[in-house]
Amino acid sequence: MPARAAPGISSGATSEIMTDPTPAPKRPVRPRRLALVAVAVLAGAILGYAGVYGIGGLMRNAGGDPACRPAVALASRIAPLAKGEVAAVTMATKPLRLPDLAFADAAGEPKKLSDWRGRTVLVNLWATWCVPCRKEMPALDGLQAKLGSQDFEVVAVNIDTRDLDKPSAFYREAGLNRLAFFSDSKAKVFQDLKAIGRALGMPTTVLVDGDGCEIASLAGPAEWASEDAVRLISAALAK
Secondary structure (H helix, E strand, O other): OOOOOOOOOOHHHHHHHHHOOOOOOOOOHHHHHHHHHHHHHHHHHHHHHHHHHHHHHHHHHHHOOHHHHHHHHHHHHHHHHOOHHHOOOEEOOOOOEOOOOEEEEOOOOEEEHHHHOOOEEEEEEEOOOOHHHHHHHHHHHHHHHHHOOOOEEEEEEEOOOOOOOHHHHHHHHHOOOOOOOEEOOOOHHHHHHHHOOOOOOOOEEEEEOOOOEEEEEEEOOOOOOOHHHHHHHHHHHOO
């Protein structure tokens, strides 16, 4: 005699329950959802970077600018000379091209870092409100007096944003007659260097080769007119 279905359940349903009693496994929704979120965040970060620096910048910064590898090789060669008064100088270990920093000269005419292409430049950012900066300026003036030439120049850029007559007055009071006067009253040069990790405080200094590539950098002051500094810079010029 055939088995009777339980009340309220059809015989077809009974057959289905008896032949497949194991419930279907649930899909792991949560891990998949987390993975999708992670991918979305990563994609957003990549697109954001590309939006700021461009796709070319994204590809270059993955391994640095290949055109700047000679500057890294030069930094490695002169690294043993970073001692004494310039022991805190950090030599470049990755090829890095600096942004084309924009500022003005003493007459208010626009200048850019690219105006010094073909020359080695010691870019220094300073301000009158920065005590270490003011103490360092005579040494930078002395370095310019010793090594300034068609191959090298100290480019000290003032970033005071208030009382814009104060920096030029400081030049006169300190007797800085070898350094050319440059300024950026919006302090954008600081932000541009900060964006590439080369401006953490004041003063900040970057030694740049004739192609606009970093050779070395320093966060803080140094005795740039000292024998140690002159020896280091001279070695960079003798490439």
